[in-house]
Amino acid sequence: MLPRRPLDVLALGIGDSRFSPSLNPDQSHETVVELNYSWVVSGNLSLQPVLQLILNPDGRGGAPLLATGLALQCTF
Secondary structure, X not given: OEOOEOOOEEEEEEEEEEOOOOOOOOOOEEEEEEEEEEEEEXXXXXXXXXXXXXXXXXXXXXXXXXXXXXXXXXXX
């Protein structure tokens, strides 16, 4: 991604879940679009901020949600 940061990773993911109409006919599908960046701080530590856009949460046509998170990975 960046010339001086060869171990960093930028990722985009899309997931779509379908609900069974026989279990609950009010639910259809939910879609998640995720963007994350893995930043290698040192050989033993990396940080990964995550941004998710959740479309049609719970499969019932609700307003889109925006979720954020931060993953920390330590290797000993």
